Amino acid sequence: MEETVLFDYWRSSAAYRVRIALNLLHLPYRTVSVDLLAGDQIGPENLVRNPQGLVPTIEIDGLRMTQSLAILEYLNDTRRAGWLPADPAGRAVVRALAYAVAVDLHPVCNLRVARHAVSLGATMEGWMQHFITLGLNGLEGLLHRNPAGQFCYGDSVTLADICLVPQIYNAHRWAVDLSAFPRVSAIFAVLEELLPFQMAHPDRVKPAG
Ligand SMILES: N[C@@H](CCC(=O)N[C@@H](CS)C(=O)NCC(=O)O)C(=O)O
Incomplete structure (x- = not known):
């Protein structure tokens, strides 16, 4: 199985959402820190993975995704997490x-x-x-x-x-x-x-x- 990688900053609340989601699902992942105070988010490496110059970005299931809400919904849908009501x-x-x-x-x-x-x-x-x-x-x-x-x-x-x-x-x-x-x-x-x-x-x- 491919490793899940979260490009994250410890104080980012959008990344924090994704960490919570991964933990709720007991999904193991590796973190790569993007230092927002140092400006790493607008450096070339991060812009390739996240053209908006933001965190988080996740690599999971052979895909690369941005936008925490979209990531949460993807995890919800693919792992049947139940984070949205049925109706x-x-x-x-x-x-x-x-x-x-x-x-x-x-x-x-x-x-x-x-x-x-x-x-x-x-x-x-x-x-x-x-x-x-x-x-x-x-x-x-x-x-x-x-x-x-x-x-x-x-x-x-x-x-x-x-x-x-x-x-x-x-x-x-x-x-x-x-x-x-x-x-x-x-x-x-x-x-x-x-x-x-x-x-x-x-x-x-x-x-x-
Ligand atoms: N809507 C985006 C927002 C992402 C976002 O705003 N990330 C912040 C950290 S919480 C960031 O990377 N800020 C860098 C900056 O403002 O330069 C998401 O939910 O993923």
């Missing part, structure tokens, strides 16, 4: 929760965006706190529409949970006040106890040195 309405709800984090909140907090904002006079902390708070506020409201269950949607892990945990890591990193988000906080408290999530935590995968 179309449920799938739409879970995707909406995942997109609220990965498509709306996360991109404005991306390194290249935040650095540009800082060059225009924002502070990194102020920018992050503003947009993470705004994004989590919307997510909290969406979650209250489906209050049953210990996770974002019911009692099994979905794409939404895989997106939530890296975002809360970032919220903690930037000292965002989460007291106004009780449902987000309660779900996170359950998820952070699960081993596949713990093993994907940036502190567990940070390269030595």
Whole structure:
């Protein structure tokens, strides 16, 4: 069987999503670090694998893939992970929760965006706190529409949970006040106890040195 390789950066929340997914599936993989602070993402080697100049990229099943949500859906479909409900309405709800984090909140907090904002006079902390708070506020409201269950949607892990945990890591990193988000906080408290999530935590995968 071909080796699975994840091109990753320890603090990247998009890569963190994929690490969680691989761990949930017990899929062994090797990591190649792309140092975002050193600019490796826009170096020629990474641009060949990821023309957007981003992480993550994964090599799996003889394929090379980018975009964490697309990777999660590929893993879900090929490994029958069950990260999307069986019914179309449920799938739409879970995707909406995942997109609220990965498509709306996360991109404005991306390194290249935040650095540009800082060059225009924002502070990194102020920018992050503003947009993470705004994004989590919307997510909290969406979650209250489906209050049953210990996770974002019911009692099994979905794409939404895989997106939530890296975002809360970032919220903690930037000292965002989460007291106004009780449902987000309660779900996170359950998820952070699960081993596949713990093993994907940036502190567990940070390269030595
Ligand atoms: N939509 C992409 C986003 C990937 C992304 O934004 N990656 C960030 C790290 S979380 C990155 O590589 N940033 C490098 C940069 O901004 O220069 C995905 O989900 O894979």
